[in-house]
Amino acid sequence: MYLGLDLGTSGLKGILIDDDQRVLAEATAPLSVSRPHEGWSEQAPAAWLQAAEAVLGELSKHGLSKLRGIGLSGQMHGATLLDASGDVLRPCILWNDTRAHAEAADLDADPRFRQISGNIVFPGFTAPKLVWVARHEPEVFSKLAKVLLPKDYLRFWLTGEQVAEMSDAAGTSWFDTGARDWSDELLDASGMTRAQMPRLVEGSEVSGELRPDLAERFGIPRGVVVAGGGGDNAASGIGVGVVKAGQAFVSLGTSGVLFAANDGYQPDPATAVHTFCHALPGTWHQMGVILAATDALNWYARLLEAEPADLTSGMGGLQAPGKARFLPYLGGERTPHNDAAIRGAFIGLEHATDRAAATRAVLEGVSFAIRDCRDALAATGTRIESLLAVGGGSRSRYWCEAIATALGTPVSLPVSGDFGGAFGAARLGMMAATGAGAEIATQPEISAVIDPVAALSDAFDEGHARYRAAAAAIKGLT
Missing domain, CATH: 3.30.420.40 (ATPase, nucleotide binding domain)
Known part of the structure; x- marks a missing residue:
């Protein structure tokens, strides 16, 4: 035990x-x-x-x-x-x-x-x-x-x-x-x-x-x-079995984290990526961090006096990003901006923008912020070959489809269960007591794999480019 x-x-x-x-x-x-x-x-x-x-x-x-x-x-x-x-x-x-x-x-x-x-x-x-x-x-x-x-x-x-x-x-x-x-x-x-x-x-x-x-x-x-x-x-990485180069997880909690394991040390502070040691000998990890993931959806839901789950349920299949864009910088941003003063915005609103369109813009905005993290990690030489999604936001299939398509990477969803920091800590306790190593930090059983929607790949690339342009404009105002 x-x-x-x-x-x-x-x-x-x-x-x-x-x-x-x-x-x-x-x-x-x-x-x-x-x-x-x-x-x-x-x-x-x-x-x-x-x-x-x-x-x-x-x-x-x-x-x-x-x-x-x-x-x-x-x-x-x-x-x-x-x-x-x-x-x-x-x-x-x-x-x-x-x-x-x-x-x-x-x-x-x-x-x-x-x-x-x-x-x-x-x-x-x-x-x-x-x-x-x-x-x-x-x-x-x-x-x-x-x-x-x-x-x-x-x-x-x-x-x-x-x-x-x-x-x-x-x-x-x-x-x-x-x-x-x-x-x-x-x-x-x-x-x-x-x-x-x-x-x-x-x-x-x-x-x-x-x-x-x-x-x-x-x-x-x-x-x-x-x-x-x-x-x-790092303990959460042990809990979900992200311990080898190429493995990564995205956490959609209050904040958002794109966490990737590395076999070597390859920092690049200018990217605002965190480069830390992993919890296992001879390994490191990198993180791109955004300050508002589900927090952005919760903020938007409060404006509408609605429940977040009600906004995301029944959204149907993934759609191409529309004209409305959302920047999730409600309290500043870490990766890649390293800017405590930058603030969020809705841009491109029009008469046709309804509740569903604005909700999609919020989910897309967070997805594009995660893509910014992926691009920052890539700039350091870190590769992502497999990606798990954890956290409350991962219960939205639409959101996971948007992230998979924005990143061009399949997103795997673990079976229900707690694979977070406490579970990872228990695994580390097992390693210390038994002399076991990384072999016990296996990945959980996968309940579903959400593939990128290939037909929308170009549309999401264009949407991300518009998002980046909007971010640059907003950054110039703060």
């Missing part, structure tokens, strides 16, 4: 799997976000521990006496600051906190950060947050002994070990992503030291053992190992 714990922004989820990777039980506990000032986003690490206790307590009702390994997944980039005694100095500054935008720009202006980390220094990354703390909370910074990422603070509670793993560490802007190690040069450039960083392991390696008191409390055998785990998207 193996346990995966996924520490998200809105909740902590636990999944138990058996030796055949069948889900035995799951439990969740909610979390809330504090926003004390505009652009701030924080959580109290103590709330993560309370959530973990609730999840373990619920799962212990199913019996944990056969548990052998635990894996961790979680939200990336958060800054959890500890003093020399291991006590938390202030609330964790989360991934979606933008207070450090000026500090991020300062660090990104130093060419070493892109050269060594392989990524733009985004405001949500960890390093600029610590520069902000040094500037604005010097008393806190003076007591700083260790910085942990959110899931790694959960590990500290579980094991007493201060450890990070490669996929999460790669999102800090302190990491030499190609060498899979902390960069002393980048640490020094942001006023930090290697001593303030946790020890590193690979995601499938043992990072420590569960504390005896916790084992006794929840009916767990002594000596259960805790794997390094992975950042949320």
